[in-house]
Amino acid sequence: MKIVVATHNEGKLVEIRAILAERLGDRADEIELVSAGSLGLSDPVETGVTFEANALLKARFVALRTGLPAIADDSGLIVDVMGNAPGILSARWSGEHGNDEANNRLLLAQIEDIQDDDRTARFRCAAALVAPVADEEDTADFDAASGDDIDDGDGLEDAQETVVLGEMAGTIVRAPHGTNGFGYDPIFMPDDQPAEAVASGELLTSAQMTPEQKNAISHRGKALRALVPAIEALL
Template sequence: MQIVVATHNEGKLVEIRRILEEDLGPAAADIELVSAGSLHLPDPVETGVTFQENALLKARDVASRTGLPAIADDSGLIVDVMGNAPGILSARWAGAHGHDKANNALLLAQIEDIPDAKRTARFRCAAALVVPDTEAGADVTGGVADGGEAALSSAHTTAADGGPAPISARYAIASETVELGEMSGVIIRKPRGEHGFGYDPLFVPDDQPAGRTSTEPDYEGEPLTSAEMTPAEKNAISHRGKALKALIPAVEALLAD
């Protein structure tokens, strides 16, 4: 079964694939995850005012375009002293979407004078699974006449640059599930670590892997940032990991159909 992950970030696709493999076990072999970016699908405008609304918006858009189940997540950093900002604007806090270094630098400047004890924060994630109603067929607005993988294949053949073209069909939605996950911690004053993305180098989670501390010069013995953790360590405690793990029953039910 193909499931489309509503992202153009291949790093996020890898992370979601790893989380599903850990929780689904052998059943994960029955799922082929593909990204919306690899299918040349456009990014929908995120008009929601909550993580849940934006996750569902993205998953609905992909499912309705492809006729395939879609997983989407929306996540961000909530800094308590900033009145829960940057929140849903986390990825574009400095202006340009996904400019991690600029976002981190701006956040550090904004809370520069805040004492360490008051730099508490949380990552929050909403993960959504949306399943299209392929039995009802597609309301065709362009060159796709049937549902499922046949439609997916035939719709991606005519882009001007020789690559696949965006799917133009629209499918009704059969079901949707959304789950929330959080990871609490504190914001440090300088980035540490080479893994992860976004604000990971600035965030020290409250939950830490046993027996592991920072090995970076001047910080030996300090708790790890998210960016210093291995992918498995981060997934075990992360907001995205918790939200996706909560989706597993819905994914299992989909596989059983």
């Protein structure tokens, strides 16, 4: 069975394959993952106001254009004292999409006077699976060049849709530490820490963790693992 992952990041496919192998064993070999980027699909306009809405929007966009089951995720940082901001605006909090350094600098300045005990935060990820009914008459023609915003599911009335959430709780530290990861990883210290970090008393930000350490506790990993039963049901 082929499943399209709504991403242009081939590394995300590696992560999903590992989770499928972990959860499904040999049955994971029945699933072929391909990225939307490898099919020439554009990114949809993300008009949702929640992580769940945007993940579902992206999965519908891909499923409608390919007629294949699609997986998508959407994630961001939630800071309690900021009223759950930056939330869905995490990637463009400073006004420039994807400028991690500017986003981190602005967020740290905004909570500079907040005491350490009140700098609680969490990364949240929504993962969605949309599986259209295999009916050639109902499947939209594949149009890789289309950039239309698909958020209402038109053409997918009978599709199976599943949306799940994963979270990683932690604290915002006062200065960036570490060079791994991306986004807010250098200023986010997860509550769940590697045993060796706890033993040494040197707690780590997400950016100081190895990819393996981070993936074991990450919000995205938790959400994708929660999605596996719905994927398995398609086999």
